[in-house]
Amino acid sequence: MKTGETNKPSHRFPPEWAARAQKELRGADADSLIWDTPEGIPVKPLYTAEDLEGLEHVHALPGAPPYVRGPRATMYAGRPWTVRQYSGFSTARARRCGQGGRGHRFRGGHEAPVRRHIA
Numbered sequence: 698m699k700t701g702e703t704n705k706p707s708h709r710f711p712p713e714w715a716a717r718a719q720k721e722l723r724g725a726d727a728d729s730l731i732w733d734t735p736e737g738i739p740v741k742p743l744y745t746a747e748d749l750e751g752l753e754h755v756h757a758l759p760g761a762p763p764y765v766r767g768p769r770a771t772m773y774a775g776r777p778w779t780v781r782q783y784s785g786f787s788t789a790r791a792r793r794c795g796q797g798g799r800g801h802r803f804r805g806g807h808e809a810p811v812r813r814h815i816a
Contacts, residue, residue: 710743718742 710718710727718727730742741748749755754763760770 708741709747710741711745714743 708728708731715727718730719725722729727742731739733739754765757763757765758770759766759772760768
């Protein structure tokens, strides 16, 4: 199925927002903006306080049971992490020997990539 072609129930959006969205969508309903994740979970374009009603763990804290906000209270704030991606090499040995290609290092997952030539 394509995005927006599922049998989703009609959602109640705030009328003022829905009217603006419909105008921007050139007459299409705001429900057309709802899409499904690969797991089949519908993702709405707008969430409000009504969406939180009835959820048991809304006020849960990180590092506390049932751990829905992570297992550590600081969420690793004291332990920086990096994500590294190397491309252009057929094997790790080729990378170590400097056989062509460029190495790309990404830090933090959200910063601009730091590029360096591996020679």
